Amino acid sequence: MSANSARRLLHGALTLVVMVATTMVGASAAHAAAPRLGLTALAFADTTVDATGSYAANTLTWTVTNTDPDADYVFGTVTMRMRSTVTGELVGHDWVARYAYQETCCGDGVYESGTPQESTYSFALPVRRYSDADTAVWEVTKVSVSSRDATATFSGTRLQSFGYRFTARTLIDSSGPSADSISLNSPVRRPYFYVGSGPATVTYDFTVQDWQSGFWKGTIRLAGPGGTTVSTGFTWEREEYSTGLRCGRVSSGQQDGVYMACSIDVVVPADAAAGNWRVAALVLRNNAGGTTTYKNPTAPSITTTTNSTVRASAFAVDPNPVDNWRDSVMTELSMVVTDTRKGLSTVELDLTGGCQQWGLPTTRADGRVAVQVRVYQQTEKCVVEGLAVVDGAGNVALYGSTYGAPDPGLTIRRVPSTNPPIARSARLDPSSVPASEVAQTSVKLTIDAEVQVAPINGLGVYLYDADGDVVSQSFGGSSQAPDGTVTSWLYLPWQGLAPGEYTVGFVLSDAARASTAYDMPDRADSRTLPGGPVVLTVTEDVSAG
Numbered sequence: 001m002s003a004n005s006a007r008r009l010l011h012g013a014l015t016l017v018v019m020v021a022t023t024m025v026g027a028s029a030a031h032a033a034a035p036r037l038g039l040t041a042l043a044f045a046d047t048t049v050d051a052t053g054s055y056a057a058n059t060l061t062w063t064v065t066n067t068d069p070d071a072d073y074v075f076g077t078v079t080m081r082m083r084s085t086v087t088g089e090l091v092g093h094d095w096v097a098r099y100a101y102q103e104t105c106c107g108d109g110v111y112e113s114g115t116p117q118e119s120t121y122s123f124a125l126p127v128r129r130y131s132d133a134d135t136a137v138w139e140v141t142k143v144s145v146s147s148r149d150a151t152a153t154f155s156g157t158r159l160q161s162f163g164y165r166f167t168a169r170t171l172i173d174s175s176g177p178s179a180d181s182i183s184l185n186s187p188v189r190r191p192y193f194y195v196g197s198g199p200a201t202v203t204y205d206f207t208v209q210d211w212q213s214g215f216w217k218g219t220i221r222l223a224g225p226g227g228t229t230v231s232t233g234f235t236w237e238r239e240e241y242s243t244g245l246r247c248g249r250v251s252s253g254q255q256d257g258v259y260m261a262c263s264i265d266v267v268v269p270a271d272a273a274a275g276n277w278r279v280a281a282l283v284l285r286n287n288a289g290g291t292t293t294y295k296n297p298t299a300p301s302i303t304t305t306t307n308s309t310v311r312a313s314a315f316a317v318d319p320n321p322v323d324n325w326r327d328s329v330m331t332e333l334s335m336v337v338t339d340t341r342k343g344l345s346t347v348e349l350d351l352t353g354g355c356q357q358w359g360l361p362t363t364r365a366d367g368r369v370a371v372q373v374r375v376y377q378q379t380e381k382c383v384v385e386g387l388a389v390v391d392g393a394g395n396v397a398l399y400g401s402t403y404g405a406p407d408p409g410l411t412i413r414r415v416p417s418t419n420p421p422i423a424r425s426a427r428l429d430p431s432s433v434p435a436s437e438v439a440q441t442s443v444k445l446t447i448d449a450e451v452q453v454a455p456i457n458g459l460g461v462y463l464y465d466a467d468g469d470v471v472s473q474s475f476g477g478s479s480q481a482p483d484g485t486v487t488s489w490l491y492l493p494w495q496g497l498a499p500g501e502y503t504v505g506f507v508l509s510d511a512a513r514a515s516t517a518y519d520m521p522d523r524a525d526s527r528t529l530p531g532g533p534v535v536l537t538v539t540e541d542v543s544a545g
Helices: 003-009 435-440
Strands: 016-019 036-044 048-050 057-066 075-084 090-100 110-115 118-126 135-147 150-155 165-169 192-194 200-209 215-223 229-238 245-247 259-268 275-286 291-295 302-305 311-318 329-338 344-351 355-357 369-375 381-391 396-399 411-413 423-429 432-434 444-449 456-464 470-477 485-489 500-510 515-518 534-539
Touching: 036 118, 036 135, 036 150, 057 075, 057 135, 090 110, 090 118, 090 215, 090 229, 192 200, 192 396, 200 215, 200 275, 215 259, 229 259, 245 259, 302 396, 311 381, 311 396, 329 344, 329 381, 344 355, 344 369, 423 500, 423 515, 423 534, 432 435, 435 534, 444 456, 444 500, 456 485
Parallel strands: 048 165, 192 302, 432 534
Antiparallel strands: 016 036, 036 057, 057 118, 075 090, 075 135, 110 118, 135 150, 135 165, 200 259, 215 229, 215 275, 229 245, 275 291, 275 302, 311 329, 329 369, 344 381, 355 369, 381 396, 381 411, 423 444, 444 485, 456 470, 456 500, 500 515, 500 534
């Protein structure tokens, strides 16, 4: 009897154990026994499965051991794959079942019984309905066992003494996957990439479908100037801490790749040939090995540059800073553009904050290229994060952090406001009200304030009695007229006021968040209103006689 036959007679009974080296501190522990992790049983419930119906599964059960008596936890993974009966090769995406001691949820391996020293788990493997023939073989390709700092892996011939495989009857998948439209995933949706100081990452979005065996993997290939090509392989993976699926940057899709949204990064190397790059091919392969190749698919092309053809320099913004405290204003960004071919096509800006490019570039009499920028009202600062210059031949020069390109150093700022609001005088209309009419009278407060850089946009009004106590107050947004006046209406208590004199105090606030208080006895920073305080007189009612 051959050694191989003898091993098969011991199917399921042979214990696989690996010695995991453990470093012990101190000479006295040098000969201490290292913990041993083992796989003592592994088998599928059925040796054949008919998967030609709507759904089929085969339950795998396995037992792991740990000689560490102090271990309180054990975990690992079991990897399963399909093998083609046509080519004899493993084909399709793997199934990886995670398991852990006493864990029984979440679609993974299920803890069945035992202790951290010997425990049993199970997993119901969904068997694919489609393969490349009417039968396929499924097998366990790897088992990992971990506990504390120890890890053991069982694969290859070390699994063949167990019931590690079974045969499935399947339908034949004779077609390949399909993909929908390919688009660029770009923060600014502009197809320009700078490769002058490092590689550039171009991200393509598309969705793959295969309603039979499911999508497995693919390759996207770009073709650039002079026959240069860049290829990137991709597949989908399971999220590390959930049952979700991820294809590139996107977390979505259905299990086994039946439907998968992908967002794939393609890295164009530093100093790659400048010019136009296009998607030359998208190759998709399904879990049965079927392949679909899209040659020159409809997809946006990109332009790379090292700023060695067309160039821009001497960037400037004028006026800067801008006075946009009261309204939106225009300013002009200009530059010197050189080495264009077939003239200048366009300039495209990316600005942070409340700024926007306004119209197309023009060439001034002095030869500088100018672009108008609208700075919206009260925008404090906006930065030119991206600047693209495109000539008539399609060559591009890029600047700014948006493209990972040289910084043009352009920041548009608002004129600073350094002075708080200043009131010159104030008056009431009317300034005297009979006591019986207080609740029905509207008293207008007009404040004459200086017109400064930042407009007044807030007003708080306080009415004080003879003892300095507040008897009425109101506050909120306000506006300042072109002549500097600020108008409001006193809030008078509906229950009325006793006859006497009441002093009006107020706080002016401006758009720069500065404020000034006047005639407020309960504030230490209050100023005295020029021309004297504003006083409301409540008079005695005159009886008819």
